[in-house]
Amino acid sequence: MAEPRSCGECTVCCTALAIETAELRKAPGVACLHCTPTGCGVYQTRFAICRSYFCGWFGLPELGEDWRPDRSGILISPRDEDEGIEFLVLGGEAAVHRPAFLDVLTTLLRARTPVYLAVPGPKGHYPARVLLNDALARTDPARYADALASALRSATGHRFEPMPP
Ligand code: SF4
Numbered sequence: 001m002a003e004p005r006s007c008g009e010c011t012v013c014c015t016a017l018a019i020e021t022a023e024l025r026k027a028p029g030v031a032c033l034h035c036t037p038t039g040c041g042v043y044q045t046r047f048a049i050c051r052s053y054f055c056g057w058f059g060l061p062e063l064g065e066d067w068r069p070d071r072s073g074i075l076i077s078p079r080d081e082d083e084g085i086e087f088l089v090l091g092g093e094a095a096v097h098r099p100a101f102l103d104v105l106t107t108l109l110r111a112r113t114p115v116y117l118a119v120p121g122p123k124g125h126y127p128a129r130v131l132l133n134d135a136l137a138r139t140d141p142a143r144y145a146d147a148l149a150s151a152l153r154s155a156t157g158h159r160f161e162p163m164p165p
């Protein structure tokens, strides 16, 4: 039987995501105050929002160790709104050039799953998002990496929304 998955040294979700609950509030790009170099410092008693978060790498054993977010530079999160998938790209252009990423992306787009590319903004700001099903509709899959790298570059001019205090 396969070993149960462990986050190891990864703390990406505890830093990259915005958390806006009564119990815990933290801005995107800012490490949670409970975050330690070896993971969550309050893991056994962590908050409901933390327990309910579904990390794509953690939950999908078919994604290898190279997909762990601190290694791949991509955090995969499901979207309740439209049953889609969001790829938050933290690793820049190298992350979207990984063949394993492009394979998964191509499979999802062929299956007509809503797929979003999210680009982090400055600390304390929400990411920019683009629906890739539309953005890549006329793009040859062989050119996805170039199109995504271009989208990442153009996102630097985006007006990122700050998270309210
Ligand atoms: S991003 Fe995934 S692997 Fe990394 S700490 Fe969060 S749940 Fe664990």
Ligand code: SF4
Pocket: 013, 014, 032, 033, 034, 035, 036, 039, 040, 041, 042, 043, 046, 047, 050
């Ligand atoms: S409480 Fe723990 S699991 Fe939740 S965001 Fe903070 S460090 Fe991460």
